[in-house]
Amino acid sequence: MSIAYWCILVTALLPYLWVFIAKRSGDRYNNRNPRAWMAKQEGNYKVQRANAAHLNGFEAFPAFVAGVLMAQLAGVPASLVTPLAVAFVVARIFHGWFYLLDMHAMRSLSWLLGMLCAVGLMVLAALRVA
Incomplete structure (x- = not known):
């Protein structure tokens, strides 16, 4: 299960990569008033797009964390949890990358794949408990 926990850490940090890119890509960044700078x-x-990937990363994070923790608490085997957790991270990396490249169809597909992984973890937990 430790790989899935590492995936949670990576997923928690990933939005900060996208916002770092946003801050480095625009006019001189003003840390005194970041929201006004973004506006x-x-x-x-x-x-x-980098800022949107940043925000979406935070939106997707709770479902993934819930899925991993639910699966762990329900006793779902790591052999099922780990691939879904790794696939979620990969999907989220591609999601951000596709956001930056303005590839909207691929971005939406990677979002869907990631969300299916998170939901899959929850379903496995629910089936295990039932």
């Missing part, structure tokens, strides 16, 4: 990046689509 001024209206025409900079790379900054906007």
